[in-house]
Amino acid sequence: MARILVSACLAGEKCKYSGSHNLIPAIAELVRRGKAVPACPETLGGLTIPRSPAEIQGGNGYDVLAGRARVVDEEGRDVTAAFLRGAAATLTKAREIEAELVVLKEKSPSCGSKLIYDGTFTGTTRPGPGVTTALLREHGFRVISEEEFASKVKKCGSGDIIP
Numbered sequence: 194m195a196r197i198l199v200s201a202c203l204a205g206e207k208c209k210y211s212g213s214h215n216l217i218p219a220i221a222e223l224v225r226r227g228k229a230v231p232a233c234p235e236t237l238g239g240l241t242i243p244r245s246p247a248e249i250q251g252g253n254g255y256d257v258l259a260g261r262a263r264v265v266d267e268e269g270r271d272v273t274a275a276f277l278r279g280a281a282a283t284l285t286k287a288r289e290i291e292a293e294l295v296v297l298k299e300k301s302p303s304c305g306s307k308l309i310y311d312g313t314f315t316g317t318t319r320p321g322p323g324v325t326t327a328l329l330r331e332h333g334f335r336v337i338s339e340e341e342f343a344s345k346v347k348k349c350g351s352g353d354i355i356p
């Protein structure tokens with residue numbers, strides 16, 4: 194049974210705002226073998242592909258959940274509601290598969306694990322998780338980035354990976 198939830202773009206799905214992906218072959222292989230399930234919070238929340246890039250303004254994912262910060266796209270539209278919907282749908286999926294591990298794309302306003310962009314659309318990052326990562330962590334799920342995942346795979350070898 195699949196017990197790992199992964200960002201769909203890491204498995205090669207073209208769900209990024211640009212219509213592209215962030216393929217990591219080892220993650221796609223886990224999905225192919227039925228050990229991981231892909232999810233894209235932003236499309237689950239109703240956003241389109243392609244879409245305008247978005248960033249969190251005024252804090253991180255925990256602040257968005259608490260209503261202290263919002264998610265805004267590059268055109269200035271408030272897309273907070275879609276991000277919250279997507280986070281809730283991803284939490285449902287993590288519960289359904291009883292995920293032991295969640296591997297999400299670093300720096301995304303949904304999936305960021307340790308870093309997110311700072312809301313200025315200048316490529317500047319700040320510490321903190323994205324909205325989906327924050328919600329999953331609040332509910333006890335273990336969330337790591339693809340970078341952490343890759344370093345653990347390197348250490349453990351590429352077998353059955355639950356680092």
Ligand code: SF4
Nearest residue numbers: 200202233298301304
């Ligand atoms: Fe990838 Fe997450 Fe962005 Fe979807 S929301 S494209 S899964 S980083």
